[in-house]
Amino acid sequence: MAAPLYTTSSGRLFHAGLIFIPLVGLPARGKTHIARSLERYLRWLGVKTRVFSLGDYRRKVLGGANVVPDDYFDADAKSPETIALRKKIKDGVEDQVWDFFSRQGGQVVIYDANNGDRASRRELYEKFEARGVHVIFLESMCDKDDIIEGNIRSVKLSSPDYLRWDPEKAVADYWKRIKQQEAQYQEVTPDEGPFIKIMNVGEKIVVNRIEGYLQTRCCFYLMNIHNRHRTIYFARSGQSLIEHSYKADSDLSPAGWEYAERLRAAVTARRKQVAEEKKARGEEWKDRKLVIWTSARRRAHHTAWPFSQSGYKVVQKPQMSEINPGVWDGLSPEEAKQTYPDEWERFLSDPYAHRAPRAESYHDLSVRLEPVIFELERHQDDLLIIGHASVIRCLLAYLVGLPPNEVPAVEIARGDLVEVVPASYGVLSRAFHFWSGEGRDDATGANLYENFAEATVGTVHDIDSVLPSAAEDLQEKAEAEEEEERAKEGGGDGKLGRSMSFLKI
Numbered sequence: 406m407a408a409p410l411y412t413t414s415s416g417r418l419f420h421a422g423l424i425f426i427p428l429v430g431l432p433a434r435g436k437t438h439i440a441r442s443l444e445r446y447l448r449w450l451g452v453k454t455r456v457f458s459l460g461d462y463r464r465k466v467l468g469g470a471n472v473v474p475d476d477y478f479d480a481d482a483k484s485p486e487t488i489a490l491r492k493k494i495k496d497g498v499e500d501q502v503w504d505f506f507s508r509q510g511g512q513v514v515i516y517d518a519n520n521g522d523r524a525s526r527r528e529l530y531e532k533f534e535a536r537g538v539h540v541i542f543l544e545s546m547c548d549k550d551d552i553i554e555g556n557i558r559s560v561k562l563s564s565p566d567y568l569r570w571d572p573e574k575a576v577a578d579y580w581k582r583i584k585q586q587e588a589q590y591q592e593v594t595p596d597e598g599p600f601i602k603i604m605n606v607g608e609k610i611v612v613n614r615i616e617g618y619l620q621t622r623c624c625f626y627l628m629n630i631h632n633r634h635r636t637i638y639f640a641r642s643g644q645s646l647i648e649h650s651y652k653a654d655s656d657l658s659p660a661g662w663e664y665a666e667r668l669r670a671a672v673t674a675r676r677k678q679v680a681e682e683k684k685a686r687g688e689e690w691k692d693r694k695l696v697i698w699t700s701a702r703r704r705a706h707h708t709a710w711p712f713s714q715s716g717y718k719v720v721q722k723p724q725m726s727e728i729n730p731g732v733w734d735g736l737s738p739e740e741a742k743q744t745y746p747d748e749w750e751r752f753l754s755d756p757y758a759h760r761a762p763r764a765e766s767y768h769d770l771s772v773r774l775e776p777v778i779f780e781l782e783r784h785q786d787d788l789l790i791i792g793h794a795s796v797i798r799c800l801l802a803y804l805v806g807l808p809p810n811e812v813p814a815v816e817i818a819r820g821d822l823v824e825v826v827p828a829s830y831g832v833l834s835r836a837f838h839f840w841s842g843e844g845r846d847d848a849t850g851a852n853l854y855e856n857f858a859e860a861t862v863g864t865v866h867d868i869d870s871v872l873p874s875a876a877e878d879l880q881e882k883a884e885a886e887e888e889e890e891r892a893k894e895g896g897g898d899g900k901l902g903r904s905m906s907f908l909k910i
Contacts, residue, residue: 417453417512421619425502425533427516429526429544429593432583433556435606436545438632440517442782442827443543445806446626449771449778452619453511459518462498478582499532506538513619515543521590523597530598541620542600543627544593549605553583556632606632629782635693636679637781637804638789639797639823640668642705644844644853651727651734651856656703660843664820669711671822671839672789694718694786700725700793704855708791724773727793730858731764738860756813764858767799767812774799794852794859801825805832818852820845 426443428436440456447454467473467490474487483491498516505511520526520542530540547553557579558572567575593600595613601623602611607630615624643661647653657665676695683690697712699705701723713719732748733741742749745761752759760766765773774796781788781800790800798815801807804825807815817823820840826833846852854860 417510421452421512421617423506423511423538424513424617424619425506425516425529425538425540426514426543426623427520427526427529427540428518429520429542429600430546431519431521431586431590432579433553434545434547435552435556435603435632436519437517438556438606439543439545439603439627439630440515442630443623443626444515445803446778447513447619447623448806448808449803450622451809452513453509454513454515455505455511456515456517457498457502457505459495459498459516461517462501463494466494466497478585499529502533503536506536519586521586523591523594526593526597539617539620540598541615541623542593542597544600544602545606546592546602546604547606552605552632601627603627606630626779626782629779631783631785633785635785635827636787637825637827638672638675638787639801639817639825640672640708640789640791640821641794641797641817641819642699642702642708642791642855643668644819645704645855648844648853649735649737649856651730651858654703657707658844661704661708664840664842664844665708666711667840668708668791668822669715671837672712673715675822675824675837676787695789696720696784696786697789697791698722698725699791700727700796702726702793705791705793712789722777724777725790725792725796727855728767728770728795728858729763729765730761730856732762733764733858734856757810761858767795768809770795771799771809771812778803794854797823805834816852818845 428440430436437458440458444454444456463473474484474490476483476487477491498518502514502516505514516529520529526542533540554576557576567578570578593602599614599616599620600612601615602613604610607628610624610628612624615621642657643664644658645653645655645661646658647655672695680690680692695717697709697717697719699709699719699721701721705725706719706721709719730736732745736744748759748761752761757767760769777800790797792800794817797817798812801815801817801823802809802812804827820838820842822837822839824835824837844853852860
């Protein structure tokens, strides 16, 4: 597996060329989810990628569904004014696409629009192929009404089109829009050029004339996605008996074992709180299974022991071991700076790509984690990843769409539970503080790490630049303690304190 890739000075992969991926499909077929997922993966690879949404541009120009012309979404019988308006919006988006390619150094554009008729696709294909851009149509099809209905309710009702609409009226209006376009919709055919067809968001995939390194990587990624709702939690492992030593692979300290119990209590309480919130809003709720992934390092999989004893499935993944510090193992930042001054300077100049002697760089770690990324995409249950700061950095950067060079800049403290909910229009992220005991930070308040290579001292920005801050005491520590005691006594689960506000990234 190859993963986040080095680029040329232009920011482009020299061997991939320019790629334009127009989506094709009727409304509520998961196109936006597919587009954002693919954008996130390509950005994690280091490819300058952007999604251009025709709907977003139309809303910016015209406004929501209540202000567009009545015949705007009709398959036929449009007025000359509406035809001219639609062309103006379409041309405006395509001009932005070309500006991204020609002036901003972009390499891949994903065009989120219906593109439902053959004539408009032919126009797109000829326009961009003539400019040296490789065009691949990505068609999303769905023949299951329950998936379509779920897409409408979970995604489209939160769209700016239906701001302050009655939910049932919004659903009816969107179904009307779908029916209007079904009569004129034409599937992509082999004579139109390269294409990828996805049925029911991952149930089946068909490819035609796909050539090139980056294009085939896109295909492989799309074979692993789904749109089932799930939550992914992240937490660092507890404190070990011998900190700052990669070679020791020591067991948990007494504080580490206490941390493990507190983590189990906090996760259980948070999941119960989510269920209660959804039920209070009248939403249908079905309890989902929780699976725990850890590395094969003792401090990580022993942090998961309380979950295993409570009946949860715990899976060890050797690929999730922390970054190897090489000659820096066991050194403090000051010792590393004094002993290896040249290596230190090179590390500060490029903390993502620099590799100390006998060590791993963050690029190396990302390569090692790519199989985990694909398994993460395939996984459909709730997931808790108990791991090391370097590994969590890489996985969080992928999920929120950060470029590779920002991976070392994500700060993650021991004692914070990070909750990530992948969504079509962004990633909903929250952070909860549940532990302030031994092993969280030093006398100055700086986060403590397993080894120096995990600390990235002097190069980081706080996690609240990616997620909301988890520094406040939200009472979940006391409530998690209460839940822990109830679990020991065989009583019911406790309740986590109020949640942090969420952030769309």
